[in-house]
Amino acid sequence: MSESISTAWQALANLPKPRLAELFAADPARLAKLSARLELPEDGMRFDWSKTHLDDAHIAAFEALAEAMDFAGRRAALFAGEIVNVTEGRAAEHTAQRGVGNAESVARAMGYHSRMAAIVEAIHRGAMGDVKHLIHVGIGGSALGPALAVDALARDGAMMDVHVVSNIDGCALEAAFAACDPAATMLAVASKTFTTIETMTNAESVLDWLRGSGVTDPYGRVVALTAAPEKAIEWGVDETRVLPFSESVGGRYSLWSSIGFPIAIALGWPDFAELLEGAATVDRHFLETDGAANLCLRAAFADQYYTRLRRCQTRAVFAYDERLALLPDYLQQLEMESNGKAVTAEGQPVDGPTAPITWGGVGTDAQHAVFQLLHQGTNLVPVDFIAAITPGDDLAPAHHRILLSNCFAQGAALMAGKPSEDLARAYPGDRPSATILLDALTPASFGALIAFHEHRTFANAVLMGINPFDQFGVELGKAIAKQIEQGGASFDPSTEALLAQAGIA
Template identity: 85%
Template sequence: MSEAVWNKLKGLPKPTLAELFDADGGRLDLLATRFELGDETCPGAIRFDWSKTHLDAAHIAAFEELAEATDFAGRRAALFAGEIVNPTEGRAAEHTAQRGVGSEESVALAFENHARMAAIVEAIHRGAMGEVKHLIHVGIGGSALGPALAIDALARDGAMVEVHVVSNIDGCALEAAFAKCDPATTMLAVASKTFTTIETMTNAESVLSWMREHGVQDPYGRVVALTAAPEKAIEWGVDETRILPFSESVGGRYSLWSSIGFPVAMALGWPDFAEFLDGAAAMDIHFRDTNGLANLPLRAAFADQYYTRLRGCQTRAVFAYDERLALLPDYLQQLEMESNGKSVKVDGSPVDGPTAPITWGGVGTDAQHAVFQLLHQGTNLVPVDFIAAIAPGDDLNPAHHRILLSNCFAQGAALMAGKASEDPARAYSGDRPSATILLDEVSPATFGALIAFHEHRTFANAVLMEINPFDQFGVELGKEIAKQIEKGGTAFDPSTEALLQLAGIA
């Protein structure tokens, strides 16, 4: 049935953005929505403006038909009920339960784990482990990208504990963290779902060695483990009282809301971390209870599918016009490309079209003097997301923020309108799509809602493509070969063998 809908979509006319605005005076009301997070306990709002995309009434109706054909409602219900939605691994995906929205049993377990984490965070802040000025957090993938983004976005005004997130096995990354820390006042957080990830465990061992070399008598006494395998952490040497577990059904790139968020709570304090969870829960409830075009993540997925499937766009660009969100494009790269970079459907049959585009981006206004040349005049059609905040994050002359936002909004207008010229080198074709996400302010609540929006957008895209967004077997092959190299005795292609010889590894 979905194939018939796709055939219908491919046959629809594709009017320009200018034609769409000219033909429909209510377009802005239809495709630009202010999302209110909640009451005074979860304040804030975000404007989601998809009016500068090529979605029109005919495409919207067909995409809503596609959502019905792919059982979007059923798969969404299964997600929130804690049913198996990752069939290749036989798992649920219960990151929303960490925010209080999910099956009753899973929400209760998440509440218990959060209470345990809150108690440890607050005890450390009170001085129960002595003076703690620094936390080195070692993890990789979702265990590092999410905490790094959240801390950079929310803790710039002064962190309660300075957190240094280290993911790379390259020793230069760890040495850079050491240079900023005093071993006597530093704690270590080890974030690994299995507590066997080689990059993370190697980095953790090196942090312990650094502590010993600088006179810390009991380095294991300064370790907190964040894991779904508590028994492995105990075997490694962490005291049971400093192990923060999370459920096996919480995937790595969706784990920021679990004990993987410990460094965020250490930096912000528990009340702000709780507000972060509440903001995400507000988006969860909207996504769970709203249907069709009014569902904001699903609306975004309609546009995403339009550009990948109907217009052949191989990339999607994300530009944060806010220095606090500089790491957001990196975070979304993993979320979207690891989730939806697949070639088979849930039933194992080949995907009959492109799946996830390549997600990339940067920070405005820097990017305007780098990659925007291609966006405005290049031959590639690239849908762009602009993300900004009305309230500035600085106390400088208001001109700074006014110029920043003026540039953000001007870029979207210019991409759409273009500009004719008799000189071809100075001509802009226009009709280039963009969406704008405008936060009232970058707060724990709005930031939580923003991340949850992108999680659900990723899931909605997967449903429309009939793929499983929760496994990531493509990550494993390179790891397996790296382990073979470490063990030695395995023959590879001539190029790889030559590289190993030159590096002195073979």
């Protein structure tokens, strides 16, 4: 660690840690300083970090840390399409999918999008027959992003019934079969390498189901979403129905690419284009804004405060919107697979904690399940609340009013607490939270919300000095599973006994 970086962290560690109520009392302008609005083409979203322990001194010290870590240089390299995934020698060009980044990469992405738009519109016109259902098989980023977006944006008026299947457990696939008419079903196979065992096994099972249901040309129903188009063609997909994306687009950053095909099928291409533009708005903000005015970097300052300075081991996300029920799952992969590292980008052991465990749920359900720990437990857990002003339902306004009232009340209660002589009824307070409030959940605001979290994750990685774009930690278990499948390998006594009990040995 360089002297300037060490000095920046030491300066942060030496700052006092006043309570939240004291911070508000000491600075009447606190709310204005620590909240901001991001304008989108037709609406916008508000960010409020005033209930975190950030203050002027911490923000200035974190800005010094960002400078010491060459945040501006790392950010420029990301958007220029330079190699930022140093362990794998790759760029990370998800922003190019949204039209922001290296000009050549943007042009290639736009070409891929044009190809995808043509197929999406042909299917919607009926040029590929009477298609009512899409079964999309993938895993990890090839499934989490599409599943979240379809669930969030296509609940009403979807142009097609979409089922995202990721689990190799056959129960997941059978549930999709039960909901689909095989004579009117297409299959999308999403795999960057087109070799992922869970995805390819599920894809073969869908083909078997189609054949067994009387479909004479099941391969004629397949669309492939991959960075290895030659493997898809070799597997049997017609070249005209292979939708490529660039090798520089990582799985958990890929919903903007052809991996987003099921989103476009469910919403229609104009809404998918709006989603891309919402994300591009955040891209431009992140690229062009410096210091704490950069909303993604400011979020990372709060994240680092709690992870590094207060040693918080988890971060909770609660969406007070049923349409965003899958958001905590999505953010788990984005943040924990990106920043769950113990080695710096230079290959040296890190000298402090990196990514916390991301978890969460949906309000108001979570209030009756896990908020006991948040309010009175011994663990300090920073919380993000996410909500939308405009309801997603047509029921009586009381539903949404009560929903938002609970969301805002929880943040207020976590901060204020409530003393009592009866310790079982005492709330210590001084528990931090941040709030992201959307005007409405639209394709544009959804795209902006996801892009904000992508850049927040990258900013955290820069401040920690790690590479957020590799994921070697997922490989070892997969390799051992392959050894088990192939047979002949020996393992520890516990694993051997489990294999024998299950009839696998």
